[in-house]
Amino acid sequence: MSKYYDDKDRFLVAMDCIIFGFSEGELSLLLIKRKIEPAKGQWSLMGGFLRENESIDEGAKRVLNELTGLENVYMEQVRTFGEVERDPGERVLSVAYYSLVKIEESDQERLVDHNAYWIKINELPELIFDHGQMVELAKDVMRQKASTEPIGFNLLPDLFTLTQLQSLYEAIYGTVLDKRNFRKRVAEMDYIVKTDKIDKTGSKRGASLYKFNDRIYQKHPIFKL
Amino acid sequence: MSKYYDDKDRFLVAMDCIIFGFSEGELSLLLIKRKIEPAKGQWSLMGGFLRENESIDEGAKRVLNELTGLENVYMEQVRTFGEVERDPGERVLSVAYYSLVKIEESDQERLVDHNAYWIKINELPELIFDHGQMVELAKDVMRQKASTEPIGFNLLPDLFTLTQLQSLYEAIYGTVLDKRNFRKRVAEMDYIVKTDKIDKTGSKRGASLYKFNDRIYQKHPIFKL
DNA sequence: TCAAAAGTGTTAAGTTTACACCCATGA
DNA sequence: TCATGGGTGTAAACTTAACACTTTTGA
Numbered sequence A, B: 001m002s003k004y005y006d007d008k009d010r011f012l013v014a015m016d017c018i019i020f021g022f023s024e025g026e027l028s029l030l031l032i033k034r035k036i037e038p039a040k041g042q043w044s045l046m047g048g049f050l051r052e053n054e055s056i057d058e059g060a061k062r063v064l065n066e067l068t069g070l071e072n073v074y075m076e077q078v079r080t081f082g083e084v085e086r087d088p089g090e091r092v093l094s095v096a097y098y099s100l101v102k103i104e105e106s107d108q109e110r111l112v113d114h115n116a117y118w119i120k121i122n123e124l125p126e127l128i129f130d131h132g133q134m135v136e137l138a139k140d141v142m143r144q145k146a147s148t149e150p151i152g153f154n155l156l157p158d159l160f161t162l163t164q165l166q167s168l169y170e171a172i173y174g175t176v177l178d179k180r181n182f183r184k185r186v187a188e189m190d191y192i193v194k195t196d197k198i199d200k201t202g203s204k205r206g207a208s209l210y211k212f213n214d215r216i217y218q219k220h221p222i223f224k225l
Numbered sequence C: 001t002c003a004a005a006a007g008t009g010t011t012a013a014g015t016t017t018a019c020a021c022c023c024a025t026g027a
Numbered sequence D: 001t002c003a004t005g006g007g008t009g010t011a012a013a014c015t016t017a018a019c020a021c022t023t024t025t026g027a
Helices: A056-068 A108-114 A131-148 A162-173 A179-188 A214-219 B056-068 B108-114 B131-148 B162-173 B179-188 B214-219
Strands: A012-023 A026-033 A046-049 A074-081 A092-100 A116-120 A192-199 A207-212 B012-023 B026-033 B046-049 B074-081 B092-100 B116-120 B192-199 B207-212
Touching: A012 A056, A012 A131, A026 A046, A026 A056, A026 A162, A046 A056, A056 A074, A056 A092, A056 A108, A074 A131, A074 B074, A092 A131, A108 A116, A131 A162, A162 A179, A162 A207, B012 B056, B012 B131, B026 B046, B026 B056, B026 B162, B046 B056, B056 B074, B056 B092, B056 B108, B074 B131, B092 B131, B108 B116, B131 B162, B162 B179, B162 B207
Parallel strands: A012 A092, B012 B092
Antiparallel strands: A012 A026, A012 A046, A026 A116, A074 A092, A192 A207, B012 B026, B012 B046, B026 B116, B074 B092, B192 B207
């Protein structure tokens, strides 16, 4: 099998997932209270080991799917963590991925099985190993990406109000945005399309529901929020 | 040794280096014309395999040092490439790093030993495997970083003229910049310090030499070019 | 009828861009 | 003396930020 590289070291490779969700005006992460060694009882990211027959992107998707049951989720690699002693049990490289999911769509039973909970991003517990570092980096990378590409819609229902959209971006940036300026910019993006549906759950008056149209976006892929 | 992870697959892990240099107003990459299999005779990035006793950052530095003899070089991880068939010989994950070096400082003999050449970035040959993709991504990541953090100075001599600095950023962005606007912005960065030295090699009149003062930068780490 | 969220334009401030000439020197 | 790169300021265009009131409706 190995033609050229027989004498080289080989490594365990894990994928760890920073899973973002959005609800009640706040970003959350899906975290695991570990039921097994090592680090039993402590909080960690969902992770899993890479297999021979899959790419690391596929591996990350498999790990995410195992926990949430979700397919076709937005995922992006953050980077690989490779300190020698990062896992005290044994040397493991870990490729960190972040993903954006709609909280309501994840499979509740699987979350229970894995002892997983949505934790608000401003109330994160201490995490094992270097998972805290992974989360910090993932937040930076996600924020940067979300400001220039329309990935935020992955965190919202297919139909959303402008108030929800603004609240999402306020959570991502950690700032308060001006409603009129925000809506002015949204109005310039013709791929954020107003539907004739009204959401009555958020207010008595009701708010128009919008959707993101990727086909239109692809024609003029300019985004800035 | 392995306490928990006995049944998991293990992988060869390489570090591949996208090595940027700057001369004559152009960015170049240090590329290898391979003398060994696989892909003998083709162009590739400098790479090497990760060892048990080193972190991936250390591994990348070792690989860069082996080729150039340089230490303390600016390096940043780009991301990990992990398609199953990316190396047709055998499955290998590769962590791509880019580095910024001063061309004159690299050890000429080592370059010859490795069959390495500086190739202008607009004249790159086809590269093996997914190295072309790595280069494209590294360019994006480097450009982005160079626009918001003062890493470009790693490509210039310690003393440089404003014309050289402008020419560097023109090469990084692939655009022409306005001389007066450029100098206005440089003047606002008090960590780009004018020395009393004059460079006479670039013009008859002579141009003031400047240096980057990291101590001052750290006090107000704001950079934008 | 009133509380609560939805919706809507204008102006000032700040930032970015465009642009042209004189200077110093060595050949 | 002249060709070459070094060095300098201002005004217009554009972008961003600040700001407050009216509408609708269910309780």
